[in-house]
Amino acid sequence: MSPAYEPVIGLEVHCQLQTASKMFSACPVGIGAPPNTLVDPYTLGLPGTLPVPNAQAVRHGIALALACGCELHPQSRFARKHYFYPDLPKGYQITQSDHPYATGGSLEVPGFTDAHGQPKRVPLTRIHFEEDAGKNTHVLGEDHSLVDYNRAGAPLLEIVSEPALGSPDEAAAYLRELRTLVRTLGISQANMEEGTLRCDANVSLRPRGQATLGTRCEIKNLNSFRFLAQAIAAEIRRQLDLLERGEAVVMATLSYDPERDRTRIMRTKEAAADYRYLPEPDLPPLSIPAAWVEEIRSSLPPLPAARRARYAQQGIAADDAVLLAAEPELGDYLDRMLDAGAPGPKAANWVTGELLAKLRSDGRDPSASPVSPEALAELVGMVERDEVSGRSAKAIFATLYTEADPSQSPRAIAERDGHRQLSDDAAIEAVVREVLEGSPGQVQQYRAGKTKLRGYFVGQVMKRTQGRANPRVLNELLDRLLDPDAPEG
Numbered sequence: 001m002s003p004a005y006e007p008v009i010g011l012e013v014h015c016q017l018q019t020a021s022k023m024f025s026a027c028p029v030g031i032g033a034p035p036n037t038l039v040d041p042y043t044l045g046l047p048g049t050l051p052v053p054n055a056q057a058v059r060h061g062i063a064l065a066l067a068c069g070c071e072l073h074p075q076s077r078f079a080r081k082h083y084f085y086p087d088l089p090k091g092y093q094i095t096q097s098d099h100p101y102a103t104g105g106s107l108e109v110p111g112f113t114d115a116h117g118q119p120k121r122v123p124l125t126r127i128h129f130e131e132d133a134g135k136n137t138h139v140l141g142e143d144h145s146l147v148d149y150n151r152a153g154a155p156l157l158e159i160v161s162e163p164a165l166g167s168p169d170e171a172a173a174y175l176r177e178l179r180t181l182v183r184t185l186g187i188s189q190a191n192m193e194e195g196t197l198r199c200d201a202n203v204s205l206r207p208r209g210q211a212t213l214g215t216r217c218e219i220k221n222l223n224s225f226r227f228l229a230q231a232i233a234a235e236i237r238r239q240l241d242l243l244e245r246g247e248a249v250v251m252a253t254l255s256y257d258p259e260r261d262r263t264r265i266m267r268t269k270e271a272a273a274d275y276r277y278l279p280e281p282d283l284p285p286l287s288i289p290a291a292w293v294e295e296i297r298s299s300l301p302p303l304p305a306a307r308r309a310r311y312a313q314q315g316i317a318a319d320d321a322v323l324l325a326a327e328p329e330l331g332d333y334l335d336r337m338l339d340a341g342a343p344g345p346k347a348a349n350w351v352t353g354e355l356l357a358k359l360r361s362d363g364r365d366p367s368a369s370p371v372s373p374e375a376l377a378e379l380v381g382m383v384e385r386d387e388v389s390g391r392s393a394k395a396i397f398a399t400l401y402t403e404a405d406p407s408q409s410p411r412a413i414a415e416r417d418g419h420r421q422l423s424d425d426a427a428i429e430a431v432v433r434e435v436l437e438g439s440p441g442q443v444q445q446y447r448a449g450k451t452k453l454r455g456y457f458v459g460q461v462m463k464r465t466q467g468r469a470n471p472r473v474l475n476e477l478l479d480r481l482l483d484p485d486a487p488e489g
């Protein structure tokens with residue numbers, strides 16, 4: 001990136017809401033159904049059909065607006081956005097243009113800070129409701145295309161950020177956090193591969209330090225975090241090349257070609273007038289009762305930013321905190337461990353390490369873990385109290401996971417399988433002295449400077465104690481008894 005210019009990025013994110021029916025009709029909505037099986041007269045735009053707002057979709061929208069700290073408007077309005085394309089049966093889309101239900105608010109971007117060193121918060125312009133379009137499939141090598149109307153009319157939220165993101169990586173982190181938030185709220189699957197989370201990126205360049213924005217171009221339909229970052233980087237390069245050649249950037253709608261890693265102009269950017277926005281005549285203003293808002297506010301789950309802050313206060317590493325907040329079930333598991341008395345950093349290490357590796361290997365959710373949070377907390381406590389070694393703890397965990405017997409505690413398995421750590425100083429010292437007395441040559445070599453022999457002594461003691469000697473006590477005894485001034489016998 002040239003030091004003379006800085007990028008300014010804003011995102012428009014479409015999030016398909018998890019409801020049983022579509023935004024304005026009782027037609028079922030879902031993923032993976034055979035083409036054109038989830039349709040009804042309204043979806044197909046047949047004469048005489050009328051829209052009725054989906055109450056569950058509205059509840060989901062309120063939840064997201066509250067989680068982002070938006071201003072909720074008691075009344076908002078719907079409008080018709082006209083454009084003619086095969087995937088839009090009615091010839092228009094019902095959306096909220098000038099009167100959205102929520103404005104303002106912000107979203108924290110983990111891993112990035114502002115000019116004051118505080119966690120970066122990206123302000124939002126608005127969140128509004130709309131219905132989705134169908135899906136066109138262009139058949140390779142054929143002179144026709146196919147259209148599937150299953151998705152047409154599905155409930156969407158469009159979340160529009162201010163132009164406040166400063167890099168491709170920051171934009172990708174913002175989108176990941178938004179996905180984490182909607183999944184935490186339980187309002188969407190937010191799966192980019194399935195299209196339930198889609199993103200358009202507005203990119204412009206301006207002279208570094210200048211307040212006035214440059215000419216923006218919009219990259220459409222980015223369906224992965226990696227492609228989002230790559231597309232923005234490619235568009236920055238394209239605009240920078242134009243500016244450095246003294247050419248103007250023209251407002252345009254772009255696509256991204258991942259194979260060539262470049263953006264391509266599809267059409268010059270249309271303005272709002274091109275869509276002929278008109279007030280929706282078949283829908284009254286959307287009224288949101290204050291009592292409804294407070295009911296939803298009281299039922300919000302722990303939010304990712306608050307969860308990360310709480311974990312940081314407990315000494316949990318930032319990367320672990322981001323992962324635990326990004327997967328709500330994993331964070332819930334950790335919270336139960338903390339409630340059971342496990343120390344934060346050690347508990348987080350076990351959850352993001354041993355537990356998560358096993359769960360992912362078996363394709364299990366944390367809620368289906370054969371090892372309960374309370375059992376794992378007990379095991380962590382045993383390690384902290386030197387009752388078992390770290391190595392033995394992993395063996396006990398593997399047994400807990402494999403046997404999946406809730407009646408078996410970590411302590412019972414440690415006793416049964418001989419994992420209890422030997423921490424008695426006198427007992428370990430007797431073994432250490434026995435090893436040293438039986439290895440006079442090695443002792444002499446060690447004291448002469450061949451310190452690598454220490455591993456030999458540790459191995460011999462562990463062998464005689466069946467790996468149960470407390471490493472801390474063992475090493476303290478070796479420090480003392482292998483001292484050059486110590487007696488050899």
